[in-house]
Amino acid sequence: MKVVRRIAELHAGAGIVGLVPTMGGLHAGHQALIAAARAECDTVVVSVFVNAAQFDDDSDLAAYPRDEARDVELAAAVGADVVFAPSAAEMYPPGYQTWVEVEELSRGLEGEHRPGHFRGVATVCLKLFNIVRPQFAYFGQKDAQQVAVIRRLVGDLNLDLTVRSITTVRDPDGLALSSRNVRLSAEERALALALPRALATRDADAARVLLAGLDVDYVELADFDPPVLAAAVRVGSTRLIDNVILEEER
Numbered sequence: 119m120k121v122v123r124r125i126a127e128l129h130a131g132a133g134i135v136g137l138v139p140t141m142g143g144l145h146a147g148h149q150a151l152i153a154a155a156r157a158e159c160d161t162v163v164v165s166v167f168v169n170a171a172q173f174d175d176d177s178d179l180a181a182y183p184r185d186e187a188r189d190v191e192l193a194a195a196v197g198a199d200v201v202f203a204p205s206a207a208e209m210y211p212p213g214y215q216t217w218v219e220v221e222e223l224s225r226g227l228e229g230e231h232r233p234g235h236f237r238g239v240a241t242v243c244l245k246l247f248n249i250v251r252p253q254f255a256y257f258g259q260k261d262a263q264q265v266a267v268i269r270r271l272v273g274d275l276n277l278d279l280t281v282r283s284i285t286t287v288r289d290p291d292g293l294a295l296s297s298r299n300v301r302l303s304a305e306e307r308a309l310a311l312a313l314p315r316a317l318a319t320r321d322a323d324a325a326r327v328l329l330a331g332l333d334v335d336y337v338e339l340a341d342f343d344p345p346v347l348a349a350a351v352r353v354g355s356t357r358l359i360d361n362v363i364l365e366e367e368r
């Protein structure tokens with residue numbers, strides 16, 4: 119497996135190319151995306167780039183876990199061919215000034231609580247699609263609004279690639295894996311379990327009751343494809359999001 123830092127050194131992958139965009143801090147959720155790519159692509163590229171443009175909170179960006187050696191190991195373990203880990207200057211050189219906005223879908227939920235977040239996400243994903251030229255790109259259903267935004271971006275801009283959405287990977291206690299979970303103390307982690315428990319009711323009102331003790335940003339039904347019950351909470355200084363798919367097997 120190769121680690122590539124420069125766009126110019128990222129040569130066209132052989133055959134069908136799959137891209138798994140990540141911000142590092144890899145865990146079994148990211149590995150599920152990489153494994154899905156491995157199963158249907160000839161060349162699997164995992165990008166590891168902490169995209170400052172999608173952070174609205176400087177302390178969240180500063181505290182974001184960064185361990186490239188571990189990321190490289192975990193990506194290699196599930197069969198990635200290339201880890202693309204560019205610097206910020208490689209992605210946003212001096213003078214950079216072009217941004218993509220998926221307007222309506224970026225407004226509610228995460229967009230409302232993290233202004234500019236999806237503009238940063240859409241822009242970096244479009245850049246990564248142009249740099250890596252994948253036929254398939256893999257995203258986690260855990261970030262359901264992100265999947266909706268990226269699907270819209272791909273459709274609206276006629277990008278020649280297929281977006282795959284992969285089921286959320288959870289710890290045995292139900293907590294969705296997240297790079298930010300490493301910041302939770304044991305007590306915070308216990309409190310955070312209210313999030314998957316609340317969502318498991320698949321009922322917004324019941325979920326709100328179960329989340330009453332926490333600092334809740336939102337609990338809302340979202341009419342994505344498929345529809346989800348989505349929530350975001352703050353536990354200590356850590357913000358967690360999760361969702362469950364509704365009415366799938368109707």
Ligand code: AMP
Binds near residue numbers: 150259284
């Ligand atoms: P991130 O590095 O957090 O930006 O996530 C990179 C990709 O991994 C995104 O498409 C996420 O939706 C996905 N992802 C994050 N956590 C999980 C999880 N627990 N299960 C499945 N996919 C995930």
